[in-house]
Amino acid sequence: MNAIEIHNLSKSYGKVHALKDVSFEVKQGELFGLIGPDGAGKSTLFRLLTTLIAPDSGSASLNGLDIVKDYRSIRSCVGYMPGRFSLYPDLTVEENLQFFAALFGVTVEESYELVAPIYRQIEPFRKRRAGKLSGGMKQKLALSCALIHRPKVLLLDEPTTGVDAVSRSEFWEMLAGLKKHGITILVSTPYMDEASRCDRIALCNEGQILGIDTPNGIVQGFDSPLYGIKARNMFALLETARNADGVTDCYPFGEWHHIVTDGSFNPDMFIREFERIDGLEITPVEPTIEDMFIKLMKR
Amino acid sequence: MTNSNRPMRTFMVLFQKEFLQIRRNSFLPRLIIAFPILVMLIMPLIMTMDVRNVNVALVDLDRSTASRRMASHIEASEYLTLVQNTAEYPLAMKALEQGDVDVIVQIPDNFEHDMAVSVPKRISITANAVNATKGSMGMQYVIQTVAHTLTELYGERTPAVVSELITVENRYNPTLNYRHYMIPALMIILFILICGFLPALSIVGEKESGTIEQINVTPVPRLTFILSKLVPYWIIGIFVVTVAMVVAWLVYGLTPAGSIGAIYLGAALFILTISGFSLTIANFSETMQQTMFVMFFFIMTFMLMSGLLTPIDSMPLWAQRFTLILPPRYMVEILRSVYLKGTAIGELWTSYCALTISAVIFNTLAAVTYKKQA
Numbered sequence: 001m002n003a004i005e006i007h008n009l010s011k012s013y014g015k016v017h018a019l020k021d022v023s024f025e026v027k028q029g030e031l032f033g034l035i036g037p038d039g040a041g042k043s044t045l046f047r048l049l050t051t052l053i054a055p056d057s058g059s060a061s062l063n064g065l066d067i068v069k070d071y072r073s074i075r076s077c078v079g080y081m082p083g084r085f086s087l088y089p090d091l092t093v094e095e096n097l098q099f100f101a102a103l104f105g106v107t108v109e110e111s112y113e114l115v116a117p118i119y120r121q122i123e124p125f126r127k128r129r130a131g132k133l134s135g136g137m138k139q140k141l142a143l144s145c146a147l148i149h150r151p152k153v154l155l156l157d158e159p160t161t162g163v164d165a166v167s168r169s170e171f172w173e174m175l176a177g178l179k180k181h182g183i184t185i186l187v188s189t190p191y192m193d194e195a196s197r198c199d200r201i202a203l204c205n206e207g208q209i210l211g212i213d214t215p216n217g218i219v220q221g222f223d224s225p226l227y228g229i230k231a232r233n234m235f236a237l238l239e240t241a242r243n244a245d246g247v248t249d250c251y252p253f254g255e256w257h258h259i260v261t262d263g264s265f266n267p268d269m270f271i272r273e274f275e276r277i278d279g280l281e282i283t284p285v286e287p288t289i290e291d292m293f294i295k296l297m298k299r
Numbered sequence: 300m301t302n303s304n305r306p307m308r309t310f311m312v313l314f315q316k317e318f319l320q321i322r323r324n325s326f327l328p329r330l331i332i333a334f335p336i337l338v339m340l341i342m343p344l345i346m347t348m349d350v351r352n353v354n355v356a357l358v359d360l361d362r363s364t365a366s367r368r369m370a371s372h373i374e375a376s377e378y379l380t381l382v383q384n385t386a387e388y389p390l391a392m393k394a395l396e397q398g399d400v401d402v403i404v405q406i407p408d409n410f411e412h413d414m415a416v417s418v419p420k421r422i423s424i425t426a427n428a429v430n431a432t433k434g435s436m437g438m439q440y441v442i443q444t445v446a447h448t449l450t451e452l453y454g455e456r457t458p459a460v461v462s463e464l465i466t467v468e469n470r471y472n473p474t475l476n477y478r479h480y481m482i483p484a485l486m487i488i489l490f491i492l493i494c495g496f497l498p499a500l501s502i503v504g505e506k507e508s509g510t511i512e513q514i515n516v517t518p519v520p521r522l523t524f525i526l527s528k529l530v531p532y533w534i535i536g537i538f539v540v541t542v543a544m545v546v547a548w549l550v551y552g553l554t555p556a557g558s559i560g561a562i563y564l565g566a567a568l569f570i571l572t573i574s575g576f577s578l579t580i581a582n583f584s585e586t587m588q589q590t591m592f593v594m595f596f597f598i599m600t601f602m603l604m605s606g607l608l609t610p611i612d613s614m615p616l617w618a619q620r621f622t623l624i625l626p627p628r629y630m631v632e633i634l635r636s637v638y639l640k641g642t643a644i645g646e647l648w649t650s651y652c653a654l655t656i657s658a659v660i661f662n663t664l665a666a667v668t669y670k671k672q673a
Contacts, residue, residue: 050516052512052515052516075517075518076518078516080513080516082509082512082513084509085509086508086509086510086512086513087513088320088510089508090323090324091316091319091320091323095316095319102308102312103309103312103313103514103518103519104517104518105308105309129323145513
């Protein structure tokens with residue numbers, strides 16, 4: 001049995017189709033990433049899976065429990081961390097943890113070894129009110145609270161948004177640690193660079209899934225030669241490269257522009273053709289998940 | 300842990316959290332204690348319908364013993380002040396226009412003489428009725444004083460004195476003290492403000508901070524959650540009524556003529572009703588502003604139409620019928636009857652029933668409209 005099974009799930013808010021006919025599975029104990037920009041429907045999917053909203057059509061199950069029929073049982077076996085910090089700011093770190101443990105009918109001691117690697121980092125501040133914590137500490141507290149009832153499935157909606165780079169990296173290490181306890185984790189993020197931390201990822205945009213594979217598999221699916229180009233005037237270069245022979249796409253990518261090419265493209269020819277351009281450089285580059293995302297999005 | 304005590308334990312956890320949050324709030328605990336005390340101390344002093352200091356101008360065209368007697372009676376009245384004694388009506392009228400005079404009494408010429416021989420010309424009384432209450436009440440006082448003087452004047456000629464044939468008694472509020480009428484109303488206003496607003500703001504606060512979503516993904520049943528929002532404010536409401544009664548007793552010497560139990564029973568039912576009502580409003584609101592405005596609209600209706608400030612009997616018939624669906628109306632009935640008349644619970648059973656029914660209706664509504672699933 002898969003930990004999460006989603007079949008043709010759709011949800012609209014009025015005329016806005018937030019989720020269109022989405023289907024995928026997450027295996028037991030997998031760390032599965034939903035990668036996509038804002039408005040891709042990630043949060044809607046989380047709200048559906050946590051039974052906060054009901055789907056228009058399609059079905060989904062967590063641990064074999066249907067999100068509509070068995071919504072009550074689902075709430076006991078799912079841990080959810082919303083994108084926005086939503087613990088009680090006027091309760092202390094300790095009180096928040098105890099409160100959520102008690103709501104699930106467990107004690108902090110029972111689950112302590114599970115949350116300890118995370119909670120220990122904020123334990124020195126256990127008497128501090130949650131509202132007074134820093135962003136990274138809030139996130140750790142939220143994760144501790146989501147884990148306190150030993151959920152089988154952990155749903156994390158953009159947990160690293162608005163958190164500094166060091167804390168983000170630490171957070172992914174914590175998730176890797178949780179995987180060892182056999183917890184299935186579904187995590188969403190708008191940051192492409194975090195995708196490689198997942199076992200498998202789904203690229204999504206505008207309520208649809210563009211592709212699902214391991215991070216490596218996704219990258220390997222990029223079958224066109226990819227080059228990075230650079231010049232003094234990057235903006236003019238973008239226009240020029242887009243109209244060059246053999247170039248199917250060109251887009252800004254950090255300090256370079258990436259050009260996607262077909263078989264007829266020759267980098268030497270490209271340099272010769274545009275030698276009048278000041279400071280033109282070209283180099284072959286390895287495709288990243290972002291390149292694949294852009295390619296899938298334009299198809 | 301057995302399944303049977305689980306909801307109770309969950310309730311206790313939520314309940315303690317609610318109180319912890321109230322205590323942590325830098326403002327709420329002070330408000331809950333200071334608000335009833337201040338309202339009970341200050342409001343009864345200023346909310347009075349007694350009309351005092353009615354300024355009277357006497358236009359004396361007669362200049363006789365009778366008219367002088369009239370003037371001295373007006374001066375002697377504790378409600379009336381004689382500010383002008385003139386022989387020129389336009390002068391008095393000018394003072395009335397300027398607001399210096401509330402009522403003009405004009406005694407016609409040859410009044411005393413005509414009274415002795417035949418029917419005299421009429422005494423005319425003119426009142427400024429911009430403030431309708433003061434105008435009509437002031438007029439009443441002046442008429443009484445004038446009538447009293449006339450009776451005296453006639454009485455000196457004929458032995459029978461009309462006024463001695465009438466005795467007047469004000470039952471239940473012997474001194475016609477407006478405060479005694481207002482204090483129960485103030486208690487109800489306190490319930491509406493404290494127990495009507497706080498539960499709603501507490502739920503909408505959780506909506507705004509997103510914590511309600513975190514609660515909704517736990518297995519907490521919605522009835523338990525609603526109760527955890529209801530019971531703390533119910534306890535606070537009982538505390539408020541106690542404070543208000545103690546202040547009424549210590550400061551105004553007003554103690555309930557009926558049983559304290561009848562008052563607490565009414566308060567307990569009424570607080571439940573108003574809290575359930577406010578939770579229902581909160582369930583339909585997304586923000587604090589929205590809740591506040593909707594609540595204000597209903598509170599206005601409650602204050603003005605439940606007989607708190609003006610008697611229901613003097614409203615138009617359609618309005619009187621409408622008040623039957625307003626829960627505060629029944630609480631006003633209960634509190635005033637028990638406080639001033641000492642009415643027993645048994646005699647007020649219809650009002651208690653009406654409150655019980657509205658408590659059940661609003662709290663069921665609050666539980667049903669609280670959606671864990673959108």
